[in-house]
Amino acid sequence: MKKLLILLLAVGLLRSPGALAQVRVQNLRCENLADPIGLDVARPRFSWQLLAAKDRRGVRQTAYEVRVAASAAGLAQGGPATVWNSGKVASDSSVNVTYAGPALQLNRRYHWQVRAWDEAGKASAWSAPAFWQVGLLAPANWQASWIGPGYAEDSVRRPSPLLRKEFKISKKITSATAYVTAHGLYEAQINGRRVGDGYLTPGWTSYNKRLAYQAYDVTNLVKAGANAVGATLASGWYRGYIGFDRVHNIYGRDAALLFQLHLAYSDGTSEEVVSDGSWQTTSEGPIRFAELQRGETYDARLEKTGWAQPGYDA
Known part of the structure; x- marks a missing residue:
């Protein structure tokens, strides 16, 4: 009998509870x-x-x-x-x-x-x-302000505005998190490198009721010393053409950016870099026209090399 049990265990036909x-x-x-x-x-x-x-x-x-x-x-x-x-x-x-x-x-x-x-x-x-x-649990946790182009836009072509700001980091960074959204569409950069891999952000919502925002781990994009953040805006669903009846400006007329960068330091302190009145803007970027259903006009002669990097002469 003992030999039979050993044989059954060997071929896997019988298992003891401890063998499971x-x-x-x-x-x-x-x-x-x-x-x-x-x-x-x-x-x-x-x-x-x-x-x-x-x-x-x-x-x-x-x-x-x-x-x-x-x-x-x-x-x-x-x-x-x-x-x-x-x-x-x-x-x-x-x-x-x-x-x-x-x-x-x-x-x-x-x-x-x-x-x-x-x-x-x-x-x-x-x-x-x-x-x-954990992100921003309540509206009061947003320290950033909505900022727009800051100039009178062309009401027909609406070239995509460029917005930028430089900032300095003087402590050792442990983490950096960017919270970004827009009235319209945005694409953000830090030190000339793209933030995230999404397109058409923040996405289409019923803007008069809710607005989505994205959170990004950008620890590998920031550095000690001088830094810069840049954002390009477009009309998107917020104010762009939707459908086939030349309908636009459904949710608003002005493109805008809301940006908040949380910097956590090794000494336990933190700092926020936010969108506010100190940012620089221009309408002279390469995207001269951008509509979801009407395409994009891009003038490479107007590219501003390094505009989202520190030290750029703006």
């Missing part, structure tokens, strides 16, 4: 996003998936534990480094589990992990860490 492979926790999502930044949610929701060996059947979660820390290293340290720990919760839920810890801090990055228990009461290893970054 552990489940793994993977595909962590915060508000249905992977490692999002700029979340304006005071109590975000977590989701994850379980992964088991292909030959296991009936695998299910019977409990979970979520832990949150201010750094990836803090997750393993535990104790004072832990921002919140759910403890072991008897539940099969793995979708939209709500954060229930202390109030979150603006512009702060939080790291989190999950482990789960299967139907046999066996705990998985902790998942790989994931993170989310």
Whole structure:
């Protein structure tokens, strides 16, 4: 009989409970996003998936534990480094589990992990860490002001205005996050490098009710010393032509930019670079006409090389 048991175990026809492979926790999502930044949610929701060996059947979660820390290293340290720990919760839920810890801090990055228990009461290893970054939780957190071209625009052609500002960084940077939106469309640069990879941002919404904005991790775009930020605007859906009846200026007549750059320093302090009256503008850029349904006129002779870099003679 003993020889038969050994043979069955060898060929995989019989397994002891201890021989079952552990489940793994993977595909962590915060508000249905992977490692999002700029979340304006005071109590975000977590989701994850379980992964088991292909030959296991009936695998299910019977409990979970979520832990949150201010750094990836803090997750393993535990104790004072832990921002919140759910403890072991008897539940099969793995979708939209709500954060229930202390109030979150603006512009702060939080790291989190999950482990789960299967139907046999066996705990998985902790998942790989994931993170989310808190954004601007309320309108009052915006310090930036709406700025426009600052000159009388051509009401027919509407060349795309260029807006720029220089600023200096005198401390060691730990992170930099840009929050950007526009009345119309925008494309932003920092030190001559494009911010993000999206097009037609901030997208079409019912502008008289809501306006989307984007958050970007631009830590790798800023540097110690002199820096510059630039933005190009266009009419987009906000004031551009929509449909086939020559309808335009539906939501407004003036293109505008709202820009806020949060700089976090290694000494624990922070600074904001915002759109305000100190920015420089011009209508003499290369985009002479830009409409979603009527195309674009681009005059390469008017390119302003380096206009979004520090030291440019504006």
